[in-house]
Amino acid sequence: MLFRSGGKGWLSVWIAQIFRIRYELDPGVAAIVGLAAFAGHLWPVFFRFQGGKGVATAGGILLAIHLWLGVATIGAWLAVFLLFRYSSLAALVAAIVAPCAALLMLGLNPEAWTVMAISVLLIVTHRSNIQRLLSGSEGKFGRGKSDKGSA
Numbered sequence: 284m285l286f287r288s289g290g291k292g293w294l295s296v297w298i299a300q301i302f303r304i305r306y307e308l309d310p311g312v313a314a315i316v317g318l319a320a321f322a323g324h325l326w327p328v329f330f331r332f333q334g335g336k337g338v339a340t341a342g343g344i345l346l347a348i349h350l351w352l353g354v355a356t357i358g359a360w361l362a363v364f365l366l367f368r369y370s371s372l373a374a375l376v377a378a379i380v381a382p383c384a385a386l387l388m389l390g391l392n393p394e395a396w397t398v399m400a401i402s403v404l405l406i407v408t409h410r411s412n413i414q415r416l417l418s419g420s421e422g423k424f425g426r427g428k429s430d431k432g433s434a
Contacts, residue, residue: 292343
């Protein structure tokens with residue numbers, strides 16, 4: 284599921300970039316398509332607009348916007364996840380790293396604005412995870428529900 288969601292994010296932006304070049308469209312077209320793909324995965328219609336795979340889709344979108352931007356952001360996610368075993372914490376750190384890296388690599392352009400919007404939406408949709416992280420009740424990867432209090 285992770286690679287499928289990320290792949291759909293990547294593919295949508297990649298196709299939009301091809302059309303943008305072929306039909307001499309505004310450079311922001313691919314960014315708008317990426318944001319639409321992200322929103323569609325964050326709030327999927329088929330799951331009553333809840334429980335989407337926004338983080339995975341964002342990773343694919345970032346890879347399509349700029350390879351090294353995607354690599355840096357996914358690398359940040361992976362490093363935090365491997366160190367702390369919290370997927371939500373890794374997503375939040377990646378959401379902070381992504382716009383900073385985008386500004387450094389892309390400057391202030393439509394793609395950078397899209398990355399900033401995606402990051403804000405990710406942070407907002409992780410509000411409950413932030414509360415659980417702060418209270419110490421967020422579950423770590425690899426632990427069962429009964430193991431939460433034993434750490």
